[in-house]
Amino acid sequence: MNCFTRLSNEPAPLACDPCLAPYRDALAARTLRTAETARKLTGGRMSLADFASGHEYFGLHRDAAGWVFREWAPNATRIIVRGDFTNWEERPGFVMKSKPGGAWELRLPAEALRHGDHYLLSMEWEGGRGDRVPAYARCVVQDEATGLFSAVVYAPERPYAFRHPSPPAPAMPLVYESHVGMAQEEPKVGSFAEFRVKTLPRIAKAGYNTIQLMAVMGHPYYGSFGYHVANFFAVAGRFGTPDEFKELVDAAHGLGLRVIIDLVHSHATRNEVEGLGRYDGSRTAFFHAGARGEHAAWDSLLFDYAKPEVLHFLLSNCRYWLDEFRIDGFRFDGVTSMMYLHHGLGKTFTSYADYFGPDVDEDAVCYLGLANTVIHTVRPDAVTVAEDVSGMPGLAAPLGQPGGIGFDYRLAMGVTDMWFKLFDIPDENWPLGWMYHELCNRRRDERSISYAECHDQAIVGGKTAIFRLADAAMYDAMHVSSASLAVDRAVALHKMMRLATLASAGHGYLNFMGNEFGHPEWIDFPREGNHWSMMHARRLWSLAENPDLRYRFLAVFDRAMLETVKSRPEFTRCIPQLVRLDETAKILIFERDDLYFCFNFHPERSYFDYAFEVREGVFETVLDSDAPEFGGFARREPGQTYFTRNSRLSLYLPNRSALVLKRR
Template structure:
């Protein structure tokens, strides 16, 4: 599960070596002390001297000023957790199984129960093509939950005498609600599992459909990998056809094997929830429990997941909490005639950049991490969700997309953290693309700034990171991919392996490899890549919209460009990406603590560091090779022995065994990963 959290700034700590001291200093914004007590914590009793989150502060002394808040947050979370266990007889399992009783539930005996939460209305009925949209045919009964006081509307439809359900599978369904004013509104059932939009004839609005829940998966699941190697994919754009939208079935048949062959152990699928506007990439969600019908059925998605599991590939679904479609007729917006049921009534309920509604208690604008501006309910939601997931499904991995280094984000809820396993950090990609945009000549890049930016994370505090060079953000229209920045126009004219490479192509090939290796080896405990970028796909994704006449021509991935038979340089980039992942699998350095940064020199432009008994050497010099006195090999690697070149950004070097690293020569713009075949002294 990947989700979205705060997009503010905060002071971040560095890795084992205090890298930031040698880099260009950056001014951190001053954070004002919070006011206490805050309304969210009204009634909370804290005993002086009893702080169960003290370990957070012991790990990160910068949190000392917010000890009261961290303790109060943890206590409030514990109380909410106990309240849930008290309210629901089945405990957390029952609480988290709302999909079994909410919405349209088609039971095994073909009877149907429909239940909807709706406050502030006076009447509700179930309508659809099955009853000619007659609001008098299936009136819902109003009930008040004895535990929560919430207002529910429900109806039970017994199975017919012929054994068939009263509402045929696939029928269109809506809920018609009547407001106290007498006004009637037709709305999508909030928990609907299926929504469709006809293309022939074309329809503007989606239609909610009754769907049967798929059977619970009982097959074998791959274990959590030591180091996640994540392949991010968009199903619709994963097709190679120029005038089509990709499907789950097509991905399973044509793409999944490429993910496996490329060395990736995790598949992350974005844009899975139903969204009316395709060009939103899945970030304007209308139905949070429905699979996007553009890509296929629930059954075809589960088939893809099952196939991935059989190949040892885990699957992560990108869960979009922070963006909800504002179309009243096909989303949660204005469900009961007001914004307040599912969203904040004020400006906090709007996301002006995306034109979406922000789900109340799910995300917010964090002006500060620990203040009255913090969305306390949103933070606690993540804590509760992660605790429930880890309690009921301990094999599940959760990842939070994070731009700011939110403190305690990837620490266990047992000690007061938010409970994610990893943070997906956007910092390295932002820094590298900023370099490409503002300084075209890599001879002027500061190697210390690169090291400081990539090392600026909270690993020493126990929080693990997924790093990447490019995600989907860098590959959508309006941006440029790494390969587009590096190759420029020659990406279309100079990619044949039979052509003598131009200086621009040589530079692009080298930096495309070096930047990926540097990010994976230095910036995280896991690695992510967006589909096609591993081989430098020559185009960004242009989703169909009004502006381009709804064409899908450039919303695809041309996988065959990297096939060996095409004799294009893309295959060399794909091969290096695979070799990099394989080298990590052999050396297991991705999950190890970062060792020592021996060299980060602006004059020689060398970066040398160790990790998991491996030596990493990067020569960022654009003209001079690194050798002899200009290649400082750290002790004890300088001693003669047996060393193996595990990976090299230049061809024909990997796999070689050398006895004396002092005789090593690194060409300009190149990098190597070296292992030792003997025990090294400290």
């Protein structure tokens, strides 16, 4: 098989992996379970996408008669809406009426509410009462003085009108993982508007085609990184309004950038007033009872995916973000935690039996299949990405195939683990065979997105890849005039690891904002432990813009390597083929499409006539990590052309450098 051998479009898990043969029936049962659950939910009277429209029924809406407000609170005995329009008093005209199935409804005349009014639900249940932010609230804000949250009537006279269509899905998603709040250089919480004006142009210029936005849904605690969601139908109010988020998405589309957001359906915050914890006085309205309903490691609550009302809520949430904000898909967070009762904690997946049996939450697996059905029905071009470390078979296989759960991509989480394990080993001892295996280790029936590092590696005390490589030299030797072997090594390996990851990636590539230029600091959100400082919850863009610092070289190289693959629409349909792996010389060469990626990882040895077999032809230089514009030592003549002799190519391969050649 040469590098032009194409992957079949959508091979089935069973056809690609004979080890799954003993689990044929279990895979088929999963597919059947998803189909049967869909039939039960819809009653055969509508599509699953139509069923997933709870946001159009529940919540606050305008209609011909004025306002209609509905919520689902099956354990409540009485609900009163109070807010600015009642002077925060409980008034008889704002008492909701109970309806079948645990729903509550209130109708009000048009003049009763105004855009910008704040409100809460005063909810009563057997033995208690409490204020609650509505579960379907579309706008939630926090009072700066009191710290309390409330819902907001969001009905501007001139709602935002989108101007730009979504760009077509790229052959290779190049994903820029971003956090709106920490995207500004100033030590403060950034806004949707600032991100739109300042950060979007940076991303487009850097060569990425997809933005993955973290922490978009309402979350009370800023330091949770957006993973303790309270308000599933509201944008995070600290960043701005729903219309400002729409304007951000629209502007991204205008720049040719698709937008996906983190979808956190794996758990929810325990918060009760502003969240779903004991929403109607009961812990089991949305969540499992007892220990099964609690994630001890995350201090959060776990959804009951077997409950039709919970499925209605979550599936409607999927559709809402597509309908309302025209986003282009989701990165599903914590999928491993969802699919297993042990949540993957302390678990090493060493046997196929780990993917089946009593440890698997089949209700959660079924939900993921239903969610993908809804998303791809509403938006056939939408992208779904699964964050899973377990390697669950069928996760990113099509829904119609036995065991197919329907994600478009899974994150290749083993790649970043591999790099950060290598950082603990002197690079002269890096095992290239293991490296190449991990770079290319993926299921043939699935598409995957690789990354050298994401936000995870730098959260609260962790270090980015460049910091792991350079360590203390980052503080005083990143100036272009500084002489530092540690920084020379770090800059060289940073370029090589990212190029190797991109070049071997299955079908997509991801980078966390700032890492493309070697952002030096960890991520630490304001908290009591750091005296509520914002100093590490921002991005120092000026480092990459300073001509006297080496960060700019990494940024320029990152853009150049992206352009190398972006210009090749068939790149991801071509399997990397190993040409040479020399553990002693620390040489790795592989072919993909008509490109040859040549790496010399040796810390000291350069090879002046390194020969290897290739097909006859003429080769030209596409990319040289050692070029001066990339902060290299210019040890090769730029733009060289190479000719084969007796089907062999001889190259000068300087130590700690990478060369990309193209066959003419």
